[in-house]
Amino acid sequence: MDAFTTHTGRVVPLRRGNVDTDQIIPAHWLKKVTRDGFEDGLFEAWRKDPEFVLNRPERRGASVLVAGPDFGTGSSREHAVWALQNYGFRAVISPRFADIFRGNSLKNGLLTVMLPQETVERLWALTEADPTLEVTVDLVAREVRVPGPEGTSLTAEFELDENARWRLLEGLDDISLTLKNEPHIAAYEASRPAFKPSTTLA
Amino acid sequence: MGRTLAEKVWDDHVVRRAEGEPDLLFIDLHLLHEVTSPQAFDGLRQNGRAVRRLDLTIATEDHNTPTLDIDKPIADPVSRVQLETLRKNCADFGVRLHPLGDVEQGVVHVVGPQLGLTQPGTTVVCGDSHTSTHGAFGALAFGIGTSQVEHVLATQTLPLAPFRTMAVTVEGELPEDVTAKDLILAVIARIGTGGGQGYVIEYRGSAIEKLSMEARMTICNMSIEAGARAGMIAPDRTTFDYLEGRPHAPQGADRDAAVEYWRTLRTDDDAVFDHEVVIDAAGLAPFVTWGTNPGQGAPLSASVPDPASYQDASEKHAAEKALEYMGLTAGQPLREIGVDTVFVGSCTNGRIEDLRAAAEILRGRSVAEGLRMLVVPGSVRVSLQAVAEGLDKIFTEAGAEWRHAGCSMCLGMNPDQLAPGERAASTSNRNFEGRQGKGGRTHLVSPQVAAATAVLGHLASPADLSDAPALVEV
Ligand code: SF4
Numbered sequence: 001m002d003a004f005t006t007h008t009g010r011v012v013p014l015r016r017g018n019v020d021t022d023q024i025i026p027a028h029w030l031k032k033v034t035r036d037g038f039e040d041g042l043f044e045a046w047r048k049d050p051e052f053v054l055n056r057p058e059r060r061g062a063s064v065l066v067a068g069p070d071f072g073t074g075s076s077r078e079h080a081v082w083a084l085q086n087y088g089f090r091a092v093i094s095p096r097f098a099d100i101f102r103g104n105s106l107k108n109g110l111l112t113v114m115l116p117q118e119t120v121e122r123l124w125a126l127t128e129a130d131p132t133l134e135v136t137v138d139l140v141a142r143e144v145r146v147p148g149p150e151g152t153s154l155t156a157e158f159e160l161d162e163n164a165r166w167r168l169l170e171g172l173d174d175i176s177l178t179l180k181n182e183p184h185i186a187a188y189e190a191s192r193p194a195f196k197p198s199t200t201l202a
Numbered sequence: 203m204g205r206t207l208a209e210k211v212w213d214d215h216v217v218r219r220a221e222g223e224p225d226l227l228f229i230d231l232h233l234l235h236e237v238t239s240p241q242a243f244d245g246l247r248q249n250g251r252a253v254r255r256l257d258l259t260i261a262t263e264d265h266n267t268p269t270l271d272i273d274k275p276i277a278d279p280v281s282r283v284q285l286e287t288l289r290k291n292c293a294d295f296g297v298r299l300h301p302l303g304d305v306e307q308g309v310v311h312v313v314g315p316q317l318g319l320t321q322p323g324t325t326v327v328c329g330d331s332h333t334s335t336h337g338a339f340g341a342l343a344f345g346i347g348t349s350q351v352e353h354v355l356a357t358q359t360l361p362l363a364p365f366r367t368m369a370v371t372v373e374g375e376l377p378e379d380v381t382a383k384d385l386i387l388a389v390i391a392r393i394g395t396g397g398g399q400g401y402v403i404e405y406r407g408s409a410i411e412k413l414s415m416e417a418r419m420t421i422c423n424m425s426i427e428a429g430a431r432a433g434m435i436a437p438d439r440t441t442f443d444y445l446e447g448r449p450h451a452p453q454g455a456d457r458d459a460a461v462e463y464w465r466t467l468r469t470d471d472d473a474v475f476d477h478e479v480v481i482d483a484a485g486l487a488p489f490v491t492w493g494t495n496p497g498q499g500a501p502l503s504a505s506v507p508d509p510a511s512y513q514d515a516s517e518k519h520a521a522e523k524a525l526e527y528m529g530l531t532a533g534q535p536l537r538e539i540g541v542d543t544v545f546v547g548s549c550t551n552g553r554i555e556d557l558r559a560a561a562e563i564l565r566g567r568s569v570a571e572g573l574r575m576l577v578v579p580g581s582v583r584v585s586l587q588a589v590a591e592g593l594d595k596i597f598t599e600a601g602a603e604w605r606h607a608g609c610s611m612c613l614g615m616n617p618d619q620l621a622p623g624e625r626a627a628s629t630s631n632r633n634f635e636g637r638q639g640k641g642g643r644t645h646l647v648s649p650q651v652a653a654a655t656a657v658l659g660h661l662a663s664p665a666d667l668s669d670a671p672a673l674v675e676v
Contacts, residue, residue, distance in 0.1 A: 017516045018395060018495055022634040027613045031266065031280040033240035033287045045636050068516060070396040073429060073495075074634060076331040076345035077238065096396055099431055100331060104347035161363065163223050174349070175249070178357045181226060184218040185359055188228050195452040195460035196230055197319045199260040199298050 002109045003171030006138040007090045009063030011127040012053055017068030021101065024072065024080040038083035058131035066093045066123045071112075072101025081108045091137040093144065095120055106164050107174060111137060113144060119156045126152060139169060204470025206367045207436050208402040211342040211467065215325050217359050224361040230324035230341075232354050233310045234261035234297065236288040237615070238329030242352035243291040253295045255358045260319065261292050261299040264309045265615045269578055269605035272302055281616065295355075308581020308607045311335040311549035315419065316583050318448025322437035322464040327354055332549050332631065333432075334425040338418035339445075340437035340467045342402070345426065365431050366476040368401040369469075372409040374483035379664050381559070382417035383551060383629070383648035385409075385481075386424040387489040387499045393479060395497040398430030401477065404469060405435050409483035415444040416555035423550045424631050427496040436468045488663040490536055491633050491646040493524035498633075500536060502651065502663055508532035527635055528643050529623070536661050539645070543626040544575040544602075544656040545638070546649055548612040551629035552580030554587050556649040561593040563653035563664050569601035570659030576603050576618060578610040602656065614639045627655040 029041035046052045053059060065084065071094040072080060081104045084092065091111040105112045115123075126146060127133050133152075136145045139160070146154040160168075167174070178185075205213070218226040232255075239261070246252070253259055266281035276282040285302065292299035300306040306313060311332055314320045320336040326343035327333060329351040336343035350360055370389055390397075403425050410418070418435045425433030442461055445451040452460040491499040492506050498521065500507065509521035509532065525532065530539070546552070546560050557579060569575045577597045579585035585607050588594055594604045611618040612630040620626055620642025629652050633644035645661060654662040 018520060020495070020632075020634050022613075022632070022637050026636060026640075027615050028280075030237050030615065031278075031284045033244075033284060035241050035244075045640070070399075070429070073395055074331065074632065076329055076333075076347055078241075078329075078347035078349060081347070096399065098396075098429060099399060100345055100347060104349065107347065107349040164363075174361065175251070175353050175356050178226065178353065178359060178361060181218050181359075184226070185228070185357065188217040189358075192228075193459065193463070195456040195463070197321050197324065197450050197452075198257045199231070199319060199450070200257045201449065 001107070001171050001173060004090070004109050004111050004139055004168045006136060006140060007063065008134050008136040009090065010061065010131070011064045011066055011123065011133065011135055012059050012062045013124040013127050014053060014065055014067040015124060018070045018073055019067055020074035021072060021077050021080040022074055025077065025083040030077055030079055035082050036086055038079055039086040042083040042087045061088070063088050063090045064093065064135050064137060065089050066120060066127070068120070069095040069117065071097050073098040076100045078104045078108070081105045081110050085110050093120060093123065106168060109168060109171065111139060111168065113137060113158045115144060115156050115158055119154070122154060126154065139165060204473035206469045206473045206475060207340060207404055207434055207467055208342060208365070208367055208432070211323050211325065214323065224363045226359050227325060227362050228359055229327050229354050230258060231314065231319055231326045232259045233314055233326070233328035233333070234259065234351070235264050235310045235328070235330065236284045237265045238348050239291065239351055240284065240287045241348045242329070242355060243295065245352040246295070246355055251356045253297060253355045256296050258358060259297050259355070261288060261297050262307055262310050262313050263288060263300070263302050265609045265613065267302045267608040268616050269608055269610050269618055272606050277617070305582050308583065309549045309552060309609055311423065312553060312580035312584065315339065316448070316581060318445050318451035321445065321451070321460070322441060323467050327360065331426045332423050334430070335419050335423040335549055337422040337425065337432050337434040338415060339441055340434060340464070342432060342434065344432045365402045366400050368398065368403045368430070368477040368479065369475040370403055370405050370479045370481065371407040372405065372481045372483050373407045374409055376409055376483045376486060379488055379650060380486045381648040381650060382413055382420040384486055384489040386421045387491065387496065387646060388486055389479070389481065390424065390428045390497050391489070391499045393428050395427065395495050396429045398425060398428035401430050402432045402434060403428070403430045405433060406469070410435060411438065414555060415440060416553045419553065420550055424496065427631060437464050488648065488651050490651060490661055492528065492530060492536060493521065494527055494633055494635050496631065496633060496646060498524055499646065502536055502661060504536055506530045506532055506534045506536065537666070538660060539625070540660045541625045541627045541645065541655055542573060543620060543624060544573065544652050545578070545611040545626055545628040545630065546652050547576070547578030547580065547610055548630035549580060550631040551649050552578060552584065554584050556629065557584065557588045557593050558591070560649040560653040561596040563650060563667070564600040564602065564657065565596050567600055567657045569656045573656060573659055574603070575601065575656045576605055576611060578605045579607045581607050611638050613637055627652050627661060
């Protein structure tokens with residue numbers, strides 16, 4: 001996994017709540033067997049509308065998505081995270097994320113940042129007033145910043161549990177970390193009761 | 203202080219606990235299907251890793267499988283590649299697979315329980331959000347992403363952050379015609395699609411205890427639709443009886459030891475939940491959704507709500523958008539909404555009891571003129587059982603299509619899809635925009651409401667059948 005320390009980029013304001021994973025990447029895209037090439041499937045249905053925010057020329061190349069509450073609800077498809085990353089997003093900001101989506105995003109190095117609704121509204125207003133505006137998502141300082149004079153600037157702190165943050169900062173692979181616990185796993189396995197189910201028939 | 207059911211199961215699976223780190227949990231059962239596993243197997247290959255516990259891993263094909271002509275090559279080349287990839291991966295790594303055409307094939311969440319693999323007090327994972335289904339047995343069961351699938355394949359464990367606990371207590375008697383589906387739709391409408399976020403929900407109370415295993419699975423299945431990590435129901439005699447004699451259920455001395463352990467899997471009297479919701483079973487009624495998320499539902503006797511009646515700005519906006527997508531107007535009685543297609547199936551309502559309930563209503567009646575009804579059993583075993591009971595005949599004589607087992611129109615990855623603008627009453631679990639086909643409109647319903655709707659051509663409950671009103675057009 002790529003490490004995430006700090007990222008600065010332009011914003012896509014997605015003024016919608018409850019953006020479910022079927023909207024992020026429709027099911028027919030799930031037939032692919034690779035982790036790349038999902039960018040054209042991102043928000044596919046909405047992108048048919050030329051006025052959809054992602055289609056606007058001024059949003060081209062933006063890398064921070066700012067969405068309404070309950071982003072990523074629905075299915076467990078990690079393809080939703082890959083689609084956002086394939087498209088070029090490095091961070092998603094929302095007042096609330098669905099659990100599985102958030103877990104998936106952090107495992108892939110897509111930073112999901114929870115900020116209060118008011119801050120999200122303010123970010124929307126700022127970027128809509130000035131689409132060239134750049135926001136910095138700083139995982140080291142745990143801050144989202146928009147520099148500038150009073151009225152167009154913003155600094156907001158966010159929370160992320162220490163362990164997840166450390167893994168992201170270091171770009172650590174979960175499986176290698178877990179395998180360091182091999183003796184613990186083996187000991188647990190040795191103590192499992194005989195009545196536990198097995199998929200092999202005796 | 204006492205512990206909840208979920209906390210007990212969690213504690214029993216901790217491989218390693220360290221300050222400031224997520225607990226490392228052991229996984230008892232890992233279910234695989236073709237959609238969320240290819241990239242995980244690829245990861246194993248790239249890193250030269252094997253599957254750690256083949257004896258705790260099992261795969262089936264469900265999402266892409268056709269429900270017609272299953273003996274012919276799969277028409278969609280992309281679906282075919284995905285199924286072939288699963289077959290190759292399972293062969294390469296030695297994973298037990300039940301492919302299309304096998305007698306144990308079916309929707310992964312129907313297959314696990316019917317084989318007796320899903321057992322009380324186990325941890326169950328699958329790269330699929332509806333893994334919550336298995337919580338009906340008192341298992342801690344949750345959906346995971348593809349990275350986690352790879353993690354479980356390689357280590358049989360998962361590092362997991364702690365959860366909060368919620369009790370949804372349902373006391374009393376469910377009225378006639380009110381099913382587990384109506385109950386869970388009402389719960390979701392009450393707590394919202396984000397209301398369960400971060401929680402494991404335990405369903406309890408006298409109304410829950412009276413439910414069959416099938417009905418309990420329907421409820422736990424849709425916990426994810428409330429945003430919850432998992433849903434659980436304490437195991438009891440109903441659970442033990444269901445497991446009796448199933449191929450992978452413990453037998454003899456193992457069974458005695460298992461049952462003794464299973465009996466301890468109850469929330470202690472002095473345990474405290476982080477959040478509690480109480481629901482009066484007697485106050486429930488057949489429930490349907492009118493919008494584009496499972497929380498946008500109402501009793502069938504109600505009308506399409508007016509977005510202006512919402513206090514919350516984002517809910518109001520969501521309702522407006524939903525009505526536009528669904529082609530509905532505020533104030534329209536739900537019963538007057540005409541449908542084009544009825545789908546009975548999915549891991550929510552594709553088990554034998556669901557098919558029996560729908561068939562009972564269709565017996566001697568016929569599907570409304572011009573309406574298409576698909577009946578898709580959740581697994582081949584369910585299908586065989588239904589045929590043995592003659593249910594397939596009842597469906598086909600009524601004018602419905604009897605299909606082969608799989609996910610089918612639940613998400614439309616195979617050819618079973620809605621056309622743009624087409625309206626469906628569906629026993630599945632998600633009414634998201636385009637879920638059942640691009641531009642398709644979905645109303646989530648119980649099998650009973652689905653069958654009555656098929657007969658009358660508009661959203662209806664079995665009680666509406668006796669007075670046989672004229673067909674209402676929208
Ligand atoms: S039936 Fe539907 S919800 Fe269940 S596993 Fe299949 S696609 Fe998912």
